[in-house]
Amino acid sequence: MRAIIVHGGAGRWGEDRLKNALPVLRKAVEVGYSLLEEGDPMGAVEEAVKILEDSPYFNAGKGSVLSIDGSLEMDACIVQDEPRTVGAVIGVRRVKNPITLARIVAERTSHHIMYGEGAERLARIFNLPEGNLVTDYARKRLEKVREKLLKEEIGDELSLMSRTVDLIRKYPHLFIGTVGAVATDGKVVVAGTSTGGTSIKLPGRVGDTPIPGAGTWAEDGCGASATGIGEGIIQILLTKTLCEMVKRGFPLQEAANRVVGMTKYPVGVIAVNREGKTVLAYNTDSMPVAVKTEEKKEVEIHGV
Numbered sequence: 001m002r003a004i005i006v007h008g009g010a011g012r013w014g015e016d017r018l019k020n021a022l023p024v025l026r027k028a029v030e031v032g033y034s035l036l037e038e039g040d041p042m043g044a045v046e047e048a049v050k051i052l053e054d055s056p057y058f059n060a061g062k063g064s065v066l067s068i069d070g071s072l073e074m075d076a077c078i079v080q081d082e083p084r085t086v087g088a089v090i091g092v093r094r095v096k097n098p099i100t101l102a103r104i105v106a107e108r109t110s111h112h113i114m115y116g117e118g119a120e121r122l123a124r125i126f127n128l129p130e131g132n133l134v135t136d137y138a139r140k141r142l143e144k145v146r147e148k149l150l151k152e153e154i155g156d157e158l159s160l161m162s163r164t165v166d167l168i169r170k171y172p173h174l175f176i177g178t179v180g181a182v183a184t185d186g187k188v189v190v191a192g193t194s195t196g197g198t199s200i201k202l203p204g205r206v207g208d209t210p211i212p213g214a215g216t217w218a219e220d221g222c223g224a225s226a227t228g229i230g231e232g233i234i235q236i237l238l239t240k241t242l243c244e245m246v247k248r249g250f251p252l253q254e255a256a257n258r259v260v261g262m263t264k265y266p267v268g269v270i271a272v273n274r275e276g277k278t279v280l281a282y283n284t285d286s287m288p289v290a291v292k293t294e295e296k297k298e299v300e301i302h303g304v
């Protein structure tokens, strides 16, 4: 059974941002599903994530949040279960669609993970579009978050740096989640995730998204993409753990609920199995998700 599920990130979504984001999620799932019908599950996940990267309403690609010094560092990962195909990029700054570069790492190199300038160079070899992805909105948002935290919380930048993750947990409404898609054509399962990381992170910090088995994984007819505070997701290798639980016989929804319950950090996950079942679980206010399956054919929205 064909199925695709796409998420726009766990967190607290304002009404305006949600209103703008939902049509983009719908489009992503429709485009992804049409590629599934053409027998291209890798393409389905890549194109769905690309649509979210190209929208300013999500924390990935064009809408990426910024590090504490105002710099942009994006991560992405794509994994197929069989044959096992893994590609990830870390800390890219100019590549318009990091998920496409992750796919190139997976399919066109003999490596699995590339970072920084070497990854950018690969993108240039493959003529991937570049752009200045630091938007005015992201700059203003970073300023607002920094001002609020410096005024209300700490008073100096050094302590702000040492407490990034605690602050994200304390002020969840100031931070926005990552994007991802998971799809199956009934034969293979593919998961992809893309992110600008977490707001006010230290430059050079790597989150869960590009770490196979943490933010993104697919194995034996199960695939998952996570969102939320990467440190919490890395601690439990959330997506790998979910697929392991399914292998041990847990129903997909129960496995998703359990992994989300294993951490005190704000997180969410979407997952798909080869039979075309799609699930979501999150411990935040919301996690907008769009789903299309062979069974139902209509796009469904959940998590809001």
Ligand code: GLY
Pocket (backbone or CB within 6 Å): 178, 195, 196, 197, 198, 206, 207, 208, 209, 215, 226, 227, 228, 229, 230, 231
């Ligand atoms: N989940 C995205 C990150 O923490 O970087």
